[in-house]
Amino acid sequence: MRHDGAPHQGLRGLDTEKAAELAPILAWAKTAARYPKTADHMEALLEHSEPLVHWLPQTLPLFHDLLAGWVEAPETTLEAHQVEYTRLFVARWGGVPAPLYASWYLDQETFRGDAAEASVDFYERWGLVWRESDLKEPPDHLAVELEFLEILCRAVPAAPGDPARERLSPSAIYRDFRLSHFDRWVPRCAATMGRHAAQPVYKILALSLTQLCEED
């Protein structure tokens, strides 16, 4: 199901070219979906923006805004993004509009619900174990899931693999994860994020997530 309620048209296979295109975009989005603790974090978002701008040109004016703010007043810009991240995703007077984890959307507004367990199962299928980071994002957090998709994209082989093991190929896991999990909640999250975001990074993140889920 797409975020606008239209039925999902299916997901294109993840060929080498597509995977190579998406990997840096997913890496950027993963970083944007984490709390911007430091100036380095913001600079990384700027420095690695090129693939995203190529992929989604309408983000360019927003990157311009971000850069303008950053050049003019980096500390103010950083704090504005910190406050916005907290307000949108973590703790807000008035309620958090767009929590960044699947269980909120798929398990009746729960933290670490069935959806988190489903994510962990997918990670294990690809031989990965989720580990807690310093910011304690849960296993079904957007940043974690984006990193997982990024890892899968970077693992897509140049040549087709053994057809007998197709079910366990990165392309197959990517497709399954997207269809049965990721695309069931991220469009809703992105739509809410887009409506409430004021700072460029979160407007860009919302746009890119929507594009990711819609282009297939």
Next chain:
Amino acid sequence: MARLSRREFLQWTTGGVAAAALSDWIFFKRILEAQSEEGPKLFYHACHICDCNCGMIYQLKNGRIVEMRGNPADKLGSAGKLCVKGYSTPRLYHDPCRLSHPLQRTNPRKGRDEDPAWKIISWDEAFTVVGEQFRRVYDRHGPEAILLFARARPWDSHLQYAIGTPNQLCHVDTCYINHEVAGKAVSGDRIWGWDFSHAKYIMGFGYDQVGKSKNIHQREFMEARRNGAKIVIFDPRLSETAQKADLWIPIRPGTDLAAILAMIHVIINEGLYDKDFVEKYTVGLDKLKPHVAKYTPQWAQKICDVPAQTLVQIAREFGSTKPATLAYHKRDAGGPVFMNSFQTAHAMLVLQALVGSLDRPGGLYFSRTPKIPSVKDVYQLTYPDLEGKARFDDQENLTPLAFKAKKAGFSTAADAILNDSKPRVALFHSYNTTSFSNPQRFEQALQKLDFIVNVDMYLTELGMYADVILPENLWIESSGFTVRSYQAERPQILLDEGAPKLRDTKSYGEIVNGILAAMKLYDFVVDPKKLTGAQLAAMGLDKDKLRQAGGVFDSGEPFKPTEHFKTPSGKIELYSTVLEKAGHAPMPEWVDPAAKPTPEFPYYIVTHHLPWMRMLKNANDPILKDLQCENKAHIHPSVAKKLGVKDKDLVWLESPVGRIKLKVAVTEGIRPDTIMTEHGFGIWAKGRCQGFGWGQNEGEILPDRTLAEMKQWKRHAAGRGVGICDTTVRLTKA
């Protein structure tokens, strides 16, 4: 800045800024060997939602609580069953609204309509900010300028004594302080056990622990019911407990004292008291007898609206049935509800002693808890001397027993802060503005403070006034042990095996020591993890032994009734020398409550909290909220008719303090001169996404107290109880 072209922008962004590669793995590692499927694991813990501390067993699978039940080995507590609050624990554990990170305010303006504009900060940053603010005040204005709103629990007390401030304020004067002060003054100990199951006659005054779903009370009470005990409940409304009684007596609010004094009068005059017990274990009957001579049933009838003959009959039954006991606890008529409630609590204790069931089977008893070394003993600390340091809210030492027994102070907190320049900063541990009567005034007081730190699990109303919020573990995320204090007829310890922490939270021990380190009070910085092991070792226990015993250590000691009471005389003092020395009435005496109905405010107000509520701890549980999502104005049909309203119509409930809008619930189960509404609603902070916006906070119409009022009440309000319901209200159609 001029707008860049796409090319210029890309040149800038790839122009050598040394940023980290984005493709590093942050959240994953490779599985190096086959992972065995993790089966559910079983853990023990005590429920910390209320003081019953029921033993529970829960199962974890992949970091999730998949099952929870009462621990059958906890024979004095849950006995294998939890109440509705305990069963909400998994939902609290997985509650998305719980705080996940330390937060710092970026908007300096504070108020109900101000967005604090939080940002996440690290724990190191949070401790640094709090430490700097507290240390600055400590150096410039002295430790007294630091207020601690916290309970008298080990790490709370450690923080207080390490800082050296006398100004710790605790909620007990809106809770059980009267019973505690009266118990300690008259009998030398606190009453914390209720052996209803062996009682033949039970009498309560506003007692409704059954309706509050206190597991232990419910079980004992229903066992008494099954055993055929006669149960009499005095209450202005037909509470859940009253519904299960043989006799409900709708007494006039604030006058239970008169009824009890009259019964004492009857029991003494007719020689119905337990002569052996009174002679052997009490002193002061010679003074009590002439003192209560004036409190006749006929005198009481005029005050409490209960026929004299009924009072006589109940007094005779109560005095001649063995064992007979009062049922009392916390916010009953002897609790903090009226300004004469300390006298009521005192009178209850005297009546209980007269019938010989104080710390006796079938009666009320003191807790038998194990001797556990304190934080001070375990870490061999020497705290600054607080002796003689006056509290900012009791410069004249009006209520020394209240502050000695517990920290108290909520009743006059707003008044004391608003009228004193000394307090500068405050820490709140799990307290909220909704914990206070007249919260609007309390919020004015908060505006006066320079800096506030709030330790909590949720973004609460108090958090809206905080500068820094420190997220605490949910109790089930903390490990250690719990001492059974409710119903502890023998020493018991419950094992607490913490579930994995789901967020970036800390235990309160870690938080306290983080603050002390940041304040550079290094002599008092200890490793909180060592406390549990040292305390268990002192009892000859460890976690493995507790686990092998099913999560419960039960001493099995037989109940030994107290022979020597911890009072100056060694006996129960019917004439209390302790109260007298502190400047309070040594024997219970009649005093009118502070408020009486007037033409402007013609109704009494009483409150109640629902069985699934406890200090808003589980106010965010969506299932519990659905049981009753808002509070109502419960009124008698005659009042409804007079006002022209019916069920669900909206009314304004207004007192001299404020007003709230509620739906009406018409019921025969309330006096025509009384209105009841439930506590635990009206959350406005929106940090509890489920609990927000339902009902109204009845605290908005209830009074706080001034220091001047405390002076007036010196003789009678030894417990410093706030007199929550000691106001009157009017009702108008909305």
